Amino acid sequence: MSVTEPLFDGAALSADSPLPLYMQLARHLKRLISDGTLAVEDALPAERDLAEGFAVSRVTVRKAVQALVDEGLLHQRPRAGTFVAKAPHVEQPLSALTGFSEDMRSRGLEPSSRWLSRTVAPASPEEAMVLGLALGEKVSRLWRLRLADEAPMAIELSVVPARILPDPLLVTGSLYDVLRGLGYPPHRALQRLSAGLLNPDQAGILHVPEGTPALFIERRSFLENGRPLEFVRSQYRGDAYDFIVELNLNAPPNP
Template identity: 90%
Template sequence: MSLPPPLYDPAALSPDNPSPLYMQLARHLRRLIAGGTLAADDALPAERDLAEGFAVSRVTVRKAVQALVDEGLLHQRPRAGTFVAKAPHVEQPLSALTGFSEDMRSRGLEPSSRWLSRSIAPASPEEAMVLGLALGERVSRLWRLRLADDVPMAIELSVVPARVLPDPMQVTGSLYDVLRGLGHPPHRALQRLSAGLLSADQAGILQVPEGTPALFIERRSFLENGRPLEFVRSQYRGDAYDFIVELNLSTGGSTPASETVT
């Protein structure tokens, strides 16, 4: 992975680029934040200095900074300046089955989602096998970007049998809350975690550089009667999420504290 460029990189902005200059500047600053050149609580140079350093108007700088403030990457302190915001860092225990929204609220963070797509379609062969469906049976697919305090944390694709969730538009917040309301509460789950690097598309959605380390997660959720309920594939930012497993020494048989599969 290439190192992030310096702050006043002459190649960061180009009049030949069709994107407006403020968007180019915002993209450059976003990459510096994601790459660690601009760290949490670092002060951004004054608006006038940024305008002179990039040879743009102060209006352009103001619009770029405001865009990053709106994204939660920068925050402004009255009479003090503009600073890099602290990204939420989450530790999730793997001994309890909870959804993303529940995890974030339990840590004092406000969960939200940006929908990438919601649809109903025939299950793929893999989905049919994992969910115990007949070939051609339909599923609801929920693909979204998950955020905590407006900071992108994970990309999540959830697949649920359409007979369980006939209308994916019902889900506006917590999927598990909707499933409980429909009489299908998730009871247990198996998760598989692996390390990987984000593709260009994944990194673009999460607003980090391509090749950023991430946690790749597959989860299968089940009803109390053992029937498959949900199949999830997620990509979590490796710099913002830790998964914690409590292990107990057993004197008899092995009793794991978590049902995670690695």
């Protein structure tokens, strides 16, 4: 299948940007692959058509395409053309407690968020039980879309006792950085993963088709003294995220 629209976005490249034009073009194509506009096995227009559509040289197009071929996002077939290979993929080890922002930066990706809501409200019965709160005690709820290099990766709802995080507007980037600054550093966590399918609302937020496989994650984080700190429910794109666990054999008993 060949894709031409909305490939040619006039605002995608700017002569005022410090990035070279080929890097801007590569970033634009990568974004279209990430959000599903360019699907796996979609064919890119010919080099000449891309150059004319973006008003750049064919050398610029060639360098942008080669950069994405080197990343494994595009592949070329002799006498057939250039095709989308896959979306950006992230692997996260489960051996360390890190926040989304820290994890993305460690992989050379730029984390960002789009806020869906930030509120303070009485805890639900489930939240009160998990966080060890009295019924009616308030919590800060942070619901956001998490992105890596502007690609939607996960929907995340974090719930923190309001006595620890009284104002959710304090969080503009990493929640864990804010909690550390307030004197409540996360120490350990229990995390449960399960497989599922995205419902229409979740799929719409993540820009993928309804029913796309996803990783559903529930995490409870604790302070060093064992007090509950955070309750999180997330939905991660199954096509873009893997969780890796390292297993070690127990040492054999002494004879």
